[in-house]
Amino acid sequence: MLLEQKKKHFEKLLKRNISYIIYKKTKDPRIGFVTITRIDMSNDLRNAKIYISILGTKEEQEKSMKGLRSATNFIRSELAYELKKYRFIPELHFYYDKELEKVYQLMIQMNKLEKD
Numbered sequence: 001m002l003l004e005q006k007k008k009h010f011e012k013l014l015k016r017n018i019s020y021i022i023y024k025k026t027k028d029p030r031i032g033f034v035t036i037t038r039i040d041m042s043n044d045l046r047n048a049k050i051y052i053s054i055l056g057t058k059e060e061q062e063k064s065m066k067g068l069r070s071a072t073n074f075i076r077s078e079l080a081y082e083l084k085k086y087r088f089i090p091e092l093h094f095y096y097d098k099e100l101e102k103v104y105q106l107m108i109q110m111n112k113l114e115k116d
Helices: 002-024 058-069 072-082 097-116
Strands: 035-042 049-052 091-096
Touching: 002 035, 002 049, 002 072, 035 058, 049 058, 058 091, 072 091
Parallel strands: 049 091
Antiparallel strands: 035 049
16 A cells, blocks of 8 residues: 555656756757646566557657657756655657547547437
């Protein structure tokens, strides 16, 4: 129970700080409008899967994802600076969140059914 609370707290902390770093400190022009939808931490808190949604065309999404992946070490080093009191900073792994796309497609289908 305590581990789960610690894990959830750390996920929220990472989400807030990574978002700040992406918007304010990364200078990669490939990174577009990125939103962190959720973060899943491993039980040992050593790895973080960061799920993101990206506005734009498929090409813009791919460019943003490449930019994020190339900025991973920079983001992690900035996190280490921001979160000095923690002994370690997890490895960061960025993934495109396909759940939002599924929800969007479902909403489009529901709207079509309502109009018929």
